[in-house]
Amino acid sequence: MKGISIKDIAKQAGVSPTTVSFVLNGKAKEKRISEQVSKKIQKIANRLKYKPNQLARGLRTGKTKTIGLIVEDIANNFFASLAKVVEDEADKHGYKVLYGSTEDNTEKAKGLLEVLKYRQVDGYIITPTKNLDKDIEQLKSAAKPIILMDRYFPHVSSNYVVVDNYKGAYNATSHLIKQGYKKIAVVTLASDQVQMKDRLEGYTQALKDHHVPFSKTLVKRLPFDLDRVHSNEEIKKFLTSVKDLDAVFFATNYLGIYGIESIRSLGWQIGKEIGVVSFDDHDIFRLHSPAITCVSQPIGEIGRRIVDVLMKELNHPFATPQQIVLEPELIVRESSMHKG
Amino acid sequence: MKGISIKDIAKQAGVSPTTVSFVLNGKAKEKRISEQVSKKIQKIANRLKYKPNQLARGLRTGKTKTIGLIVEDIANNFFASLAKVVEDEADKHGYKVLYGSTEDNTEKAKGLLEVLKYRQVDGYIITPTKNLDKDIEQLKSAAKPIILMDRYFPHVSSNYVVVDNYKGAYNATSHLIKQGYKKIAVVTLASDQVQMKDRLEGYTQALKDHHVPFSKTLVKRLPFDLDRVHSNEEIKKFLTSVKDLDAVFFATNYLGIYGIESIRSLGWQIGKEIGVVSFDDHDIFRLHSPAITCVSQPIGEIGRRIVDVLMKELNHPFATPQQIVLEPELIVRESSMHKG
DNA sequence: ACGCTGGGCTAAATCGATATAGCATCGTTT
DNA sequence: AAACGATGCTATATCGATTTAGCCCAGCGT
Numbered sequence A, B: 001m002k003g004i005s006i007k008d009i010a011k012q013a014g015v016s017p018t019t020v021s022f023v024l025n026g027k028a029k030e031k032r033i034s035e036q037v038s039k040k041i042q043k044i045a046n047r048l049k050y051k052p053n054q055l056a057r058g059l060r061t062g063k064t065k066t067i068g069l070i071v072e073d074i075a076n077n078f079f080a081s082l083a084k085v086v087e088d089e090a091d092k093h094g095y096k097v098l099y100g101s102t103e104d105n106t107e108k109a110k111g112l113l114e115v116l117k118y119r120q121v122d123g124y125i126i127t128p129t130k131n132l133d134k135d136i137e138q139l140k141s142a143a144k145p146i147i148l149m150d151r152y153f154p155h156v157s158s159n160y161v162v163v164d165n166y167k168g169a170y171n172a173t174s175h176l177i178k179q180g181y182k183k184i185a186v187v188t189l190a191s192d193q194v195q196m197k198d199r200l201e202g203y204t205q206a207l208k209d210h211h212v213p214f215s216k217t218l219v220k221r222l223p224f225d226l227d228r229v230h231s232n233e234e235i236k237k238f239l240t241s242v243k244d245l246d247a248v249f250f251a252t253n254y255l256g257i258y259g260i261e262s263i264r265s266l267g268w269q270i271g272k273e274i275g276v277v278s279f280d281d282h283d284i285f286r287l288h289s290p291a292i293t294c295v296s297q298p299i300g301e302i303g304r305r306i307v308d309v310l311m312k313e314l315n316h317p318f319a320t321p322q323q324i325v326l327e328p329e330l331i332v333r334e335s336s337m338h339k340g
Numbered sequence C: 001a002c003g004c005t006g007g008g009c010t011a012a013a014t015c016g017a018t019a020t021a022g023c024a025t026c027g028t029t030t
Numbered sequence D: 001a002a003a004c005g006a007t008g009c010t011a012t013a014t015c016g017a018t019t020t021a022g023c024c025c026a027g028c029g030t
Helices: A006-013 A017-024 A035-048 A054-061 A077-092 A106-118 A133-141 A165-178 A194-209 A228-241 A253-266 A283-287 A299-315 B006-013 B017-024 B035-048 B054-061 B077-092 B106-118 B133-141 B165-178 B194-209 B228-241 B253-266 B283-287 B299-315
Strands: A066-071 A096-101 A123-126 A146-149 A159-163 A184-189 A219-222 A247-250 A275-279 A293-296 A323-326 A329-331 B066-071 B096-101 B123-126 B146-149 B159-163 B184-189 B219-222 B247-250 B275-279 B293-296 B323-326 B329-331
Touching: A006 A017, A006 A035, A017 A035, A054 B054, A066 A077, A066 A106, A077 A096, A077 A299, A077 B077, A077 B096, A096 A106, A096 B077, A096 B096, A106 A123, A106 A133, A123 A299, A133 A146, A146 A299, A159 A165, A159 A299, A165 A184, A165 A194, A165 A247, A165 A275, A165 A293, A165 A329, A184 A194, A184 A228, A184 A253, A219 A228, A228 A253, A247 A253, A253 A275, A253 A283, A253 B283, A283 B253, A283 B283, A299 A323, B006 B017, B006 B035, B017 B035, B066 B077, B066 B106, B077 B096, B077 B299, B096 B106, B106 B123, B106 B133, B123 B299, B133 B146, B146 B299, B159 B165, B159 B299, B165 B184, B165 B194, B165 B247, B165 B275, B165 B293, B165 B329, B184 B194, B184 B228, B184 B253, B219 B228, B228 B253, B247 B253, B253 B275, B253 B283, B299 B323
Parallel strands: A066 A096, A066 A123, A123 A146, A146 A159, A159 A323, A184 A219, A184 A247, A247 A275, A275 A293, B066 B096, B066 B123, B123 B146, B146 B159, B159 B323, B184 B219, B184 B247, B247 B275, B275 B293
Antiparallel strands: A293 A329, B293 B329
16 A cells, blocks of 8 residues: 555665665765665666655655646636646656646735645746736745746746737737728737737837827727626627727737627628737637637747746756747738728 | 744744644644643744645645646646636645646556656546556555546446436437438547447437437547547548438537538538537537537536545545536537528 | 542654765775 | 775664654642
């Protein structure tokens, strides 16, 4: 029932637990354990299928070989796909992942950080919420490897992997303009987090650069925690309130999904009557008819870079912060191609 | 930097660590610790924000307050949504979740079980793959709480939570028949796991009960690991090969998604030329036009029951196996309503 | 005055691994 | 032959909590 411990091996081999530990940790040479003893121990360990007790090891070494993954919502396709990549990559390094969803709620996020902390995770992958900067800095000063994702705090020097949200939004908006759409609205979150700001700025700058008039009435901000039904109501109210509207840019995948739903229930023809582009790709966008143009994030790449940076920092603490900005890709589909 | 330990509290309170442990574990009464001392310790613990080191505790007690969640694919909407529910429910009981995806690959599943085992998780939520029965029984005989989900092994007595796959498929098929569809095919996985068998049986029995002729040529089985492109090819080949076909039942959500894609690329009109029903709901099905009829699993309920059973077993080992079969719901949408 | 009971608390062992300090033994050097 | 340095291995403390066994003292009965 109980697992095989280092003592069991020691007993069978007729040596001390210390020796066994040395050998199994590859320190045989360094600690001058003879070939014979070394081999004998290896053999017995294999035969008994010895697996070190991670708890005991963690208690002694302070390393749990576990990383904490804090996402906005594990049920959201973007984060779930990322979780999959992170799981795979971490596994390659012998790490397991503890996850948690913040719902973009600062209190929940703080709670998660605390739990992960006293569970002694070795490193953190964090999708930060508003006002989480202090907590992040606290962790940093505790010398814990951390990497932010999806967004970051401009005034905090930390690792992060994000996409160029500005460029993504800029390209999306420019694309709509080039397709002949004239009055382009944006639906975003009522959030002043950097990723949302950047997307909004990309949008406004694109309008400016192409000499398309901008007005505040073209911007709708929805609270994060609004449910589907109410979001749809708000979006519909907004879309019908803008005169001569002929295109919308949705700033996140689920806003895009709500948006499509809303537009459809208004009976408007996507693509013709109203151009649509959303941030983030999703099966829905690909399969929708008409298919929805989107700004796609390279999820595999993001996940790989995240784990890569984290592992490097786990092995060489105090590395200089890595701030990685990946290129999003504009995937043009039918929803933005049939103006006129 | 280092956390507050029980010793720190003991020192401040001028008592022994033992006493502190008793008090903080609610054994003050039982261990006859005086009110005064008890309160003093509580106060100090709160002030220092003491959090027990889970590793140390786990090492001593053998309980890690962690459960392992093995799913088929965490990036799949169904499993991701479930992971969210499991996370929330487990959290209520103070448990964290370690997850892993099998890709329906037995070797990966075995690897996951092993890792979770030597990480000493307290209990397991498992979406089993083929041939995992032996490993499950081994865990069971090690007295580890386990609950299977989505599928189970008929010859193994274990806890499980599933939906009535037979009934779901039966209702879906019957519904198509009642809507006037005459020649109904099924696309399923080349798997002899119970959930797939049941779905197939539900389908055939429905045909039989409604006196609709059945033929082997109406069944297509795809391997699990076929990628999107090849799956689509296979599905298209299959659909065009069946004479007078006028409806299809897809036995899983991603088969449904592939199916829609395939049918669309064949240029067939869903609902009119070909009725479609899929197992599992998905945003895509709801938003597709025409919207896709589906057999929806009650994900929230599934997750809650799973964690509930697991927690009960964690607290009272050797309970009798709970085998919970929930009702799926047929959600009728346009894809099955426009025959003729 | 002596033993007994029970209240209130603690010393020490323990979980399984790792890290540190150090003990024999043997061959070599001067 | 005493000193020295490798060589090969081990005893012991440690991580932070829990748990077992039991100490000490006060009050009580006889």
